[in-house]
Amino acid sequence: MAHRTADEKVAAELSRHGLRATRQRIAALRLLRRQKSHPTLAELHARLLPEHKNVSQKTVYEILDAPVQAGLASRVTAVGEPYRYEARPEPHYHATCRVCGRLYDVPASADSQIRGRANLLEDFHVEKIDVTIRGVCLRCRDEI
Numbered sequence: 001m002a003h004r005t006a007d008e009k010v011a012a013e014l015s016r017h018g019l020r021a022t023r024q025r026i027a028a029l030r031l032l033r034r035q036k037s038h039p040t041l042a043e044l045h046a047r048l049l050p051e052h053k054n055v056s057q058k059t060v061y062e063i064l065d066a067p068v069q070a071g072l073a074s075r076v077t078a079v080g081e082p083y084r085y086e087a088r089p090e091p092h093y094h095a096t097c098r099v100c101g102r103l104y105d106v107p108a109s110a111d112s113q114i115r116g117r118a119n120l121l122e123d124f125h126v127e128k129i130d131v132t133i134r135g136v137c138l139r140c141r142d143e144i
Contacts, residue, residue, distance in 0.1 A: 006030055017070040024052055028063045029072065029087060038076055038084035038094075038103045076103065078132065093131035099140035106133065 004012070010030050011021035019025070031047055032039070039047070044064070045057045055063075064085060067073040073087040078096055084103060091108035114129055136144065 013072065014067070017067075017072060019066050019070060022063075024048075024055060024059070025063050025067070027051055028060060029067055032064070032073055032085055032087040035086070038086050040082045040084055042082070044085060078134075093133060095133040095135065097137040097140055098134055099136055099144060102137055104137070106131075 007026050007030065010026045010033075014021040014025060014029070027048060028044065031044065041057060041061055041064075045055070045060045048055055048060060064073060067087070068075055068085075073085055075083045076086060076094055077083050078101075081101070086105075088105065093106040093108050095104040095106050096102070097104075108129075108131070114131075
């Protein structure tokens, strides 16, 4: 069996989720999956421009909206901050530095405790738990 390229794998995954595997959508999701950080829409747009000269920021938002809705990517945001994107499949939380704004991934290990302590209606089904921890990173703590 021949090895599939990264683009073919992304295209197949998009198709499995009922999404059209356009060149731009494949490129955006592939780029997002390579990121270690949580890029903003503007950062993703800038990184896509060399390969897709005519893509606008609005188009990048629209390209990413379908994978976000399908659960292949996520929008992460703090109040008053621009959307940041990620495509990390394993459950995790976020920690954000109030000084520099950097966003860190934190392994999700408290979901069962949160579900057990949440006072939810009996007929409410929890689909996802989002946790954001706010504080100061080590780099900024030394500077303040």
